[in-house]
Amino acid sequence: MSVKYSVQAAALREALRYVRRNPEQNFARLINLVRPFVRMPWHREILQQADEMWADPGNNWRRFTERALRQLAPNVAEKIVMNFFLNAALIGAATARAVEAEHGCNVPWAILMDPTTNCNLRCEGCWAGEYARGAHLSLEELDGIIQQGKELGVYFYLYSGGEPLLRADDIVTLAQKHHDAVFCAFTNATLVTPELAGQLAEVGNVALAISVEGFDQANDFRRGAGTYAKTVRAMDLLREVGAPFGFSTCYHAENTEEVASEGFVDAMIEKGCMFGWYFTYMPLGQHARTELLVTPEQRQLMYERVHEFRAKKEIFLIDFWNDGPYCAGCIAGGRHYLHINAHGDVEPCAFIHYADTNIREATLLEALKSPLFMQYREHYPFNENHLRPCPLLDNPDALVGMVNRAQAYSTQRQDNEPVEVVADKCREAAKRWGPVADGLWQEQTAKAVKQAI
């Protein structure tokens, strides 16, 4: 750790403690203290926005900050700010860009890993349902990936599954060992106990993204009877001890209107969710029902609602498919993230079940330089319209071409599908979304031009 890093970290930690003592007065004072030292124009812009945000007590981001300071245990707020903003976003990103330039490959910002394919639920359309059960990444393998990742500049790790909390002890062990990284587990939360909630609050750098698909009826439709009640009980346990969590929602043809409603988002805020992550249903696996794919009207509704809520609700919302404009299109293939499944296959994305490299036989850097990842790098963006970013859901021919050129294999060991079959299932949805997305894109571009003039 360099002297410069230690000084920056200590200053940030002190600043946080200062704000926490009296947020009302000290937040504005801190901005004024920092102002003379800011040199970069975009840093000045951020400071200006923070100033404006704090000047308005009704501003949703001010209310969000106040809620976070009130709700989260002190070490949680500190770990998240230090690890996420300082280590992952600033220091890690700089290292990653240097490695990228040296090796001519993508280096991600985040790595998603599956500790296990086992799960205590069986939800229809879950990507994990299509991997054979009984596969695991050992504690040593997970640790090895994190160690390699940090050397490349990656400080953000996510877990999916299977149900990652079947490996809760290992997750806590890794968070303790890699106390400079930040972790997030996508979980059904039915295994959260008061003891585990306490451990998560104490370790401070693991957030839970809790799967919920609407209120009880809509949720239990795909996830099984009684699941909603267990989910909200877990939220109560986590909130009471100040552990960080949010919701993770799959929207599909039957629940979009409900999960895009103000009532749903308000209920999640009331339960203590600090963030919410929306994903859309993907027809993965031979038994997946294509009729659960959202209509273009539903996808547009989600796009509009998330924008509306971002401007007024005290919660951080992400829409995995419709937020392409914020990250200039698809983030997969190591551009910003990748997925390593419980068999060790290194996939470009959790929804793209093809690989040509296994982490048990290659280093992380070798995986990033593999033919499939280089195909992603070469062919990105898959559409000039970032509201149609996906090489599967929006541009299915793009994925077929990349998988075939890289001679990648299907990673669904029990229910594998040729890439042409998966692509065919998305073709109609892609065709129907195209004109709607193009209309929204033109509107957005026109608005941006108007603001710039």
Ligand code: SF4
């Ligand atoms: S491959 Fe599709 S789902 Fe995955 S990150 Fe890219 S756009 Fe999103």
